Amino acid sequence: MTEAHDRSLRISPTPEVVDYVLTHSLPAHPAQAALAARTRRQYGGLARMQIAPEQGGLLTVLVRLVRATHAVEVGTFTGYSSISIARGLEPGGRLLCLDISERATDIAREAWQEAGLADRVDLRLGPAADTLRALPPDEQFDFCFVDADKAGYPGYLDELLPRTRAGGLLAFDNVLLGGEVLDPRSQGDAAVMRAFNDQLAADPRVDVAMIPVADGLTLAVKR
Numbered sequence: 001m002t003e004a005h006d007r008s009l010r011i012s013p014t015p016e017v018v019d020y021v022l023t024h025s026l027p028a029h030p031a032q033a034a035l036a037a038r039t040r041r042q043y044g045g046l047a048r049m050q051i052a053p054e055q056g057g058l059l060t061v062l063v064r065l066v067r068a069t070h071a072v073e074v075g076t077f078t079g080y081s082s083i084s085i086a087r088g089l090e091p092g093g094r095l096l097c098l099d100i101s102e103r104a105t106d107i108a109r110e111a112w113q114e115a116g117l118a119d120r121v122d123l124r125l126g127p128a129a130d131t132l133r134a135l136p137p138d139e140q141f142d143f144c145f146v147d148a149d150k151a152g153y154p155g156y157l158d159e160l161l162p163r164t165r166a167g168g169l170l171a172f173d174n175v176l177l178g179g180e181v182l183d184p185r186s187q188g189d190a191a192v193m194r195a196f197n198d199q200l201a202a203d204p205r206v207d208v209a210m211i212p213v214a215d216g217l218t219l220a221v222k223r
């Protein structure tokens, strides 16, 4: 399949390349730099759970592309990705944020205030699968971003796809899991993610593109 393609024009995301990409993309919202620093202070190495900076502008552009007024995020943490999504919404748009951590989302609430986006965001605390199941069946989303517990991805797809409008976009983060999904012997989250990736790529309800940005981002447009 790919043997016939010349791969010499592919570039590795070295730090220099990522910096170049960042300086030629939508800049981060000023509130995101302060948020990243605060998250680092409070969470140390766990701050790596935030999306990569080069994914921030990408999310905003994708939200703009689908002209989203209704968006949902599964896995908000301290709010970095939610700012990228919320700033791309159409006027009057709303972002529903789902997470289980009160501590992390207290930081997110402050960041939304600082960014002037608090009036666009609804936060619901609790297991995201329960929150999604309890939504009215006719609640429709234009854009869905999934970045929570990896074992939950198949269930999130089941709940979100029927609630996504035709032409709407679903984005799933960390689909490469540091490359672990490529090893057929890997277990746990990697096995779940491998099965999820196989299932989504073959799902006739969506057109899928897996993007090797950061830890892997799959885009699925609903037919």
Ligand SMILES: C[S@@+](CC[C@H](N)C(=O)[O-])C[C@H]1O[C@@H](n2cnc3c(N)ncnc32)[C@H](O)[C@@H]1O
Binding pocket: 049, 050, 051, 074, 075, 076, 077, 078, 079, 080, 081, 082, 098, 099, 100, 101, 104, 126, 127, 128, 129, 147, 148, 149, 152
């Ligand atoms: C990778 S972090 C999200 C990072 C965030 N998107 C960002 O860019 O800052 C994953 C988040 O999912 C949340 N989470 C884990 N399991 C969950 C569940 N069952 N329901 C809702 N949220 C969950 C965690 O509390 C954590 O804040």
